[in-house]
Amino acid sequence: MLLLSHDSKYLFSASGSVLNVYSATSGEIVYRLSYTDNSEESNNNEVKIVSLCLNPYNKYQLFTFHLNSVICLWDYEDGLLLKSFELKIKIKKIYNVKNSIYAIGELKKSSKNENDSISLYKLQIDNSIKNKNLIEHELIVSNLSINLDKLQFAIDQNEKYVAYIEGRRKLVINQFKSNNSVKKFQSKIELTCLALHPNEDCIATGTTSGKIIIWYNYINCAHINSEEDSNGKKRNLNSKPTESVLHWHSLPVVSLSFTTEGSILYSGGHECVLVKWLFKTGQKDFKPRLGAPISSITSSLDNTFCAVKHLDNTIHLIGANMKVVQTFSSFLCPNFKTTNKDLVNNMDFTFYPIGLNYFKKLNCIVTNGRPGHLQFYSYSSDKLLFNLDIVNENYISPENLNKPNAHTEIECLAFNHDSTWLVTVERRNDSVTTPEIKLKFWCYDSTNNKFSLNTLVRHPHSYDKITKLKFKPNENTLFTCGEDGCFKSWTLVKNRPSSIDQNQIKYNWVYSTCNGYRDMYPSDIEFFEINNKDYVAVSFEHIATLWKIDYDKSLSFVDDLIHCAKDDPIKYLKKIDNSNLLVVHNECLNVWCFKHNVLDENDLLSGVEESLETRCIWSQEVKDVLKVETSPSNDSNVLIFVREHLKSDESLIKIKIGSIEISNNSEPSFKYCHEFVQDLNGLVNFVVVPNDSIKRNEEFSLENVHILYADNFGIIKKVKKSSLSNENLLQNNADVDLNETMWENRKILAKNLPESNLARIIDTNKSNRINGEKDQFIEENRNGFFESNLNRIETTPAYLMPKIGTFCYDTLRSMLFKLDEKKYEMQNGL
């Protein structure tokens, strides 16, 4: 749901329960507004927004229509909820024509009656704030046979008829005055969307085949089915409406929008191309490669631009010259609706195969974005910093949405210890041709925040998938696990300088070692340093193996750690404390302890004989482990995220967060410290990021970190801290604490507003006040009265402001005041 304000300065976008207010010029988010229902049933949940429209009587107000038939009136410039009231209609969708608001929905209480049909209502709004029953509804058309999946309807400018799509192929025109005058026109192709011309009687409909059919002259023509025989020739003459076809799209047209004058029609679909049709001539203009499929288009009232919303939650403002003016994006959801629906609902399917990763240098989260891209998302400002193109391929929409193309996807990612190197693995496998796999090493330049490709390795593990990447801490060595049954190490070496500039030393990554164990597949890697010797633990199916790294970087096998049955493969390995290894099986947690023994020290010549004693010291059964994370502050504390199915409801899962702590030479202690319930929607990814706002203690506590998670809804959420400490069951569907951020965002508004003369004056005043600088000029011209007036303008909300005329004169006079005074003094002196 996308809406532009009257003056096109603000853009409103509703996602879930939150209404985002963006400033169109700066691209920053101004407010996040959400309505919390306080009634008992809903348990303080925020309610999903169904539809939104501007208040026709006040330009600075906005209505949101919620799922529980509550309507909220907002002042969007100040981010305030002015009023909320309940309606008797369950609203499905709102359409705004001139000064009236039409709603499609059904009566709430009539749900048990027979005629619980969808009807069209006109909402009548009383503009006075005092009146409690602000909105009343008036039934216009009952029993609308509208297609509920598409909910495409439009009302003409003179408020005479409503046009909507019925079933799959029928376009219906329903005149308001008489219920009988329903006209149905059958189209040959399935209709997808509908737009009504603002001035003329003409309707544009999009079809699944990509054609845009434009219907004219439908008012005067007869209904095809009814009364053809009984009526005269006159009706037969134009019994069919005139149709014309605009065809460019090859995939279904998803959204259509006319500009206010109706001279231009915008259309968009899955091709990621915005098409601009000059309506009269049929000439077209394109804005290609917008990055993601288009889901809806809205054109602004003043014709300056149109807003395009994409499937990945990005919004583009595109100017009349087809240039992107502004981009709004937060956490991207790479759901392009081409993937199989069953797959999406699968428990282990995720749109973020690389998981959520924390990138230290920019304090942001890195995960999959658009196909072949990495998104760098700053959780503190809820903003997408940038997309990093990894695969460097054009996104090509499939020829048929049911047969998606196999895209090259990023499957693994790792940062090294100081975040100067990024490694990615991308793979394309269409199971027909040879899979393409590339291992890429990116170098991060912190001076200009750019990643540059350093080394590319094609088919690093022959043609098999890579399952794990891990950097050795404090060293430029990478280990990779592949499904070809071996794990390899890669090292950074100095490269021969090219003949052109020899002073520049180049570094490249080269293959170093390759090892395997019993024809099993490696799954995870962990590094140790015991007694100044480097060890690496590699898990092979249900066995964890321990290898020693020699000085020449070759590996020698030391020991294998077997504890569980063969059908319980190892999911993760995690180091606790440098001498303990946590082995996470599918249904079991084990902690192994390593002890370094020196066997024989007597004989100097033969060298010291050493051995490593390995012992399983602790074991615990556990359910489905989703992720294991070391807390950033403390080595000896590991967080475990466990998923459980709720018995009561299949579609809900319970997520538990447990922590394992090992203090010196004692049994590890394991306890669950937090749990919450979540809708089942694929795999849930977690990331633990340090909380900068709290000073880091030596003692580890969950207060010191943020835990963020994301599932396939495409929204990143934060585990609430209050709940973490209270160990209570709670609901945390909200992604942001609204009370907290609302006033913070207000400050941002002041920062992000475009520069105007008034803003400049306020700014200089403010900065002077803050810095305490006594500029000679400003000091001279300082004028208390004027400042107080400014303060008044600054702080008073617009709706509380007195009439401009009343204080304008004072303000203007105050600006002249000082000069007059001087003159007066001079005159006196003379």
Next chain:
Amino acid sequence: MSSFKQIQVLKQSKPGQVLSDSALYWKDYEFPTVINEYGGINHIDVSEVKPNFVVATHASRVHIYDSHKKTAIKSFSFSENAYSGSFRRDGKLMCVGFESNHAKVYPIMEDQQKDFDFENETESTNSATKPKKRPLRKFDDHLGPVHVCKFMRNLYHVMTCSDDAHVRIFDLATSNTIMKLKAHKDYIRSGCTSVTSDDLILTGSYDHTVKMTDTRINSVVMTVDHGEPVENILMFPSSNMVVSCGGNSIKIWDVLKGGNLIHTMINHHKTVTSLAFSHNYKYLLSAGLDRHIKVFDLANYDLVSTLDYPSAILSLGVLPEDKSLVVGMSDGLLSFKDRKKHDTEAFRESNRAKKGYNPYKYASSSVFTSSATDHIITHETKPHLRSFDKQLKKFNSTKALDEALSLKTRVNTPQATIGVMQELIRRGTIKAALAGKSEKSLGILIKFIQRNISNPNFTATLTDISNILLDLYINDIGKYAAIDDLFVRLKKTIDMEIQYQTNLFQIIGTLETIFVAQNNVTK
């Protein structure tokens, strides 16, 4: 939004060893300057003092060269063969040994001053009429040709070794023999004096031994047996290690352990004739009759680099800071190899200036600097798209493939053609692009596959393409003779490739058994 992304063309990675730093250091020399002399250059010495003169001894002549200009600035010619012309440490004197049992000492500096004075007008007359280059001293106590003649560290003594198996030390002031010792049983052909001690000398002889002599006690303090006639010896500055070469081996000896053999390097395949230390004694250079100079790292005695020369090398000199390598060869070639000058900014600037005025050049950033208030608009250049990229941008799969298979592209950059094919596979339009090809274009395509399928970088893609081709044209096979012929030829190529691979695997298998057996034996 984002611009069209062009086809990624695979860069062919070059296999080969990764050069180490030191290897790069020794590869970093310019093309040599070569001077042709009359006889085999049997000795080269480099002055340690700043102008860094180089003295080369060949047959009956001794030439002194300027190492910068690479020209002879002075020449001595004698009636007999001269040997071992070498400078004193301060570069002011030079001593030369002669066939007729004596050695002479010549001045360098004063003489040269005069040379400069008279060079222009009277050079020819000078050299012809007045043999100005009179020796300062003449030592003639030896009974055989003097092959080695070196100044001692104290500047006043000269060590000479002769074919009469004697080592003598002369005093420069009186021309008298200070010390005389019959150290060896055969010709002494190499000797060197210590850099840090006034009293230690080292001699190597054709009796296979290297001996260290202390002049104070007038006796041999250490003897080692090299095993072959010793051609050249070097002493480390600390005098605790000695390098000797003879035959095709180089041996390093520990003096402090009483002549313990530390390491033997047999990297030359003919006699090693000359040895030299690099700057800072980090590397050891050895030259041999096999026309190579080999550089060893003295930390681990690894062979670091090999330099090739046109003929057998007799002598070798290294200028301070490894600025230049001076090599004398048996056919009279004297080669100077200078270290490359690395571009400094100023150097580059001058290079740029040389290129001349370019009327189409934009003002460079150094000429025009924007002020803070300027609104900077960067010039956007449209990327040049290659023909197949243009077609891909318009979604013309068939045309894109045709463009990629055009003669120029498929011959010069087969990797671009492969890139287009891979992109079409990615888009899922490869079948459409390959279908309905004319006989001629099918012929081109199959020939391309034939030629490139054995390239390991292309094999995977081209195998896929061939599979699709077979699927598409299976019905046409047997109908058209020309198409049949093409597919038969493709099959032949693949059969050959498979045969080749099988052979390779057999060889690998054989080799592996040998390696395993070898490892077991050593264990």
